[in-house]
Amino acid sequence: xxxxxxxxxxxxxxxxxxxxxxxxxxxxxxxxxxxxxxxxxxxxxxxxxxxxxxxxxxxxxxxxxxxxxxxxxxxxxxxxxxxxxxxxxxxxxxxxxxxxxxxxxxxxxxxxxxxxxxxxxxxxxxxxxxxxxxxxxxxxxxxxxxxxxxxxxxxxxxx
Amino acid sequence: xxxxxxxxxxxxxxxxxxxxxxxxxxxxxxxxxxxxxxxxxxxxxxxxxxxxxxxxxxxxxxxxxxxxxxxxxxxxxxxxxxxxxxxxxxxxxxxxxxxxxxxxxxxxxxxxxxxxxxxxxxxxxxxxxxxxxxxxxxxxxxxxxxxxxxxxxxxxxxxxxxxxxxxxxxxxxxxxxxxxxxxxxxxxxxxxxxxxxxxxxxxxxxxxxxxxxxxxxxxxxxxxxxxxxxxxxxxxxxxxxxxxxxxxxxxxxxxxxxxxxxxxxxxxxxxxxxxxxxxxxxxxxxxxxxxxxxxxxxxxxxxxxxxxxxxxxxxxxxxxxxxxxxxxxxxxxxxxxxxxxxxxxxxxxxxxxxxxxxxxxxxxxxxxxxxxxxxxxxxxxxxxxxxxxxxxxxxxxxxxxxxxxxxxxxxxxxxxxxxxxxxxxxxxxxxxxxxxxxxxxxxxxxxxxxxxxxxxxxxxxxxxxxxxxxxx
Numbered sequence: 001x002x003x004x005x006x007x008x009x010x011x012x013x014x015x016x017x018x019x020x021x022x023x024x025x026x027x028x029x030x031x032x033x034x035x036x037x038x039x040x041x042x043x044x045x046x047x048x049x050x051x052x053x054x055x056x057x058x059x060x061x062x063x064x065x066x067x068x069x070x071x072x073x074x075x076x077x078x079x080x081x082x083x084x085x086x087x088x089x090x091x092x093x094x095x096x097x098x099x100x101x102x103x104x105x106x107x108x109x110x111x112x113x114x115x116x117x118x119x120x121x122x123x124x125x126x127x128x129x130x131x132x133x134x135x136x137x138x139x140x141x142x143x144x145x146x147x148x149x150x151x152x153x154x155x156x157x158x159x
Numbered sequence: 160x161x162x163x164x165x166x167x168x169x170x171x172x173x174x175x176x177x178x179x180x181x182x183x184x185x186x187x188x189x190x191x192x193x194x195x196x197x198x199x200x201x202x203x204x205x206x207x208x209x210x211x212x213x214x215x216x217x218x219x220x221x222x223x224x225x226x227x228x229x230x231x232x233x234x235x236x237x238x239x240x241x242x243x244x245x246x247x248x249x250x251x252x253x254x255x256x257x258x259x260x261x262x263x264x265x266x267x268x269x270x271x272x273x274x275x276x277x278x279x280x281x282x283x284x285x286x287x288x289x290x291x292x293x294x295x296x297x298x299x300x301x302x303x304x305x306x307x308x309x310x311x312x313x314x315x316x317x318x319x320x321x322x323x324x325x326x327x328x329x330x331x332x333x334x335x336x337x338x339x340x341x342x343x344x345x346x347x348x349x350x351x352x353x354x355x356x357x358x359x360x361x362x363x364x365x366x367x368x369x370x371x372x373x374x375x376x377x378x379x380x381x382x383x384x385x386x387x388x389x390x391x392x393x394x395x396x397x398x399x400x401x402x403x404x405x406x407x408x409x410x411x412x413x414x415x416x417x418x419x420x421x422x423x424x425x426x427x428x429x430x431x432x433x434x435x436x437x438x439x440x441x442x443x444x445x446x447x448x449x450x451x452x453x454x455x456x457x458x459x460x461x462x463x464x465x466x467x468x469x470x471x472x473x474x475x476x477x478x479x480x481x482x483x484x485x486x487x488x489x490x491x492x493x494x495x496x497x498x499x500x501x502x503x504x505x506x507x508x509x510x511x512x513x514x515x516x517x518x519x520x521x522x523x524x525x526x527x528x529x530x531x532x533x534x535x536x537x538x539x540x541x542x543x544x545x546x547x548x549x550x551x552x553x554x555x556x557x558x559x560x561x562x563x564x565x566x567x568x569x570x571x572x573x574x575x576x577x578x579x580x581x582x583x584x585x586x587x588x589x590x591x592x593x594x595x596x597x598x599x600x601x602x603x604x605x606x607x608x609x610x611x612x613x614x615x616x617x618x619x620x621x622x623x624x625x626x627x628x629x630x631x
Binding site (some may be wrong): 025119123 | 228252259
């Protein structure tokens, strides 16, 4: 490569870096147009057999205190053993502006769960400590599970 | 990809070795082919866990390769100002990328906290290994600008230096000048390969058998309300963490050095039995040596080192340790952890001075370990408040000095703590040295495969358990 091309390569790298960072930041806040079932499908395929069972929208509303009229759709799975805190929740909202109130509701729920399990079930508490809560535009993802990272990866890919 | 995973051990490593030795060494004997194989393997290794951020690493490689060429060109043609401008640009680029991905949200949190602003955090995941490979790149750029090395004109060699998978994501931080010749002139040998294998197995055992076992105890204690911890429980927990972080990180370094050796490289040591240190100064000569020497060479000495007047040396030390703390994480507990060591080192240097040597060695060792363990509280806590509450518990300020839970935890984990403490010292090496080395070698032939088999048993029975230093 000619010596004169190296400064050009630097400029191209900086431009590509700026584009890359812009893409990353925008994709973090972008959300999706897909129905919630399409987003949830690969995530559910990542669930281990018998890990969690499907719950109704009303169960989710009761557990998290959601106003269901603000949600376009949701998927809620949990382990029905009371000593197991594993849960998976994906909510697609009608309006991305409601995402913060849904996030706060889930954060409050996690804090309550931690208080419940803190002193007598350290392993479950550790799972709650590592739980993943993420809002991407109009879609909220929450998961407490030993394979939460893998489920989250599937969610990010599905968006 | 994690070294202690079945994907790495059963698929990635055997395939890479097969290609490297089959095609690179036996068939072509060509260093370019060998480097190509290693580079491709390294990119796959990184992309396995970071499919998006591999682009960031590739951009860093291209930019810094070009920057190196421009600096060299400017200096060769006597344009010193242009060389300096390029150097500043390259440093700014690298620190800017690191700062953006690692510290942007820390800055946002603090701005929001201080000014009551509501700037939304970026919440971007940290690109794995970015702190390590950025420091490697900076060592190249700084050494090139100061004329200590020649420019690397081969993009393949440069890309391999940055991305070489054994030390890519958690060190040791390899300075370019230490590996420059090996990139094109290394020789593989059976002795290097067998040494690498045994070193790798030792590291794997440290991680899977000791670090993870001790880590499970500390995680359990961390999950308990800190207000209910007796001093005995808190000390048991931090003793477990003290050994966990050593075996976790030194285990990774052993594996990295071992893997490097299997491919004909020689990386500098990163640990030298830090827990036998008899002072904090001594501890930092033995712990994460590659990071300490990086800060010494590229920050402390350029600031004037210890050749200045005392106030300036104190300032230099505080800057270095503030940066060391920040390097480890974007949180105030890491900053405090760094400053804690800076203050201790200044105290040893200027207050204790020669008097330190007059204190009996066992007392010095005990005091050093107590301070190091207090330091690990700052390091391991989720935040500053958590750290201070844990320290309070360690001194009986939460739930008294002892309780049944603490006694139970200590008694049930005493064996692993003692094994860990023993393995953290060079005593076993000294014992082995007393035997006939011929028999020791024969015993190792049996011991290492057994140790590896045990590691596999531990590996298949465990869930995903990444290395602690991955988050830096």
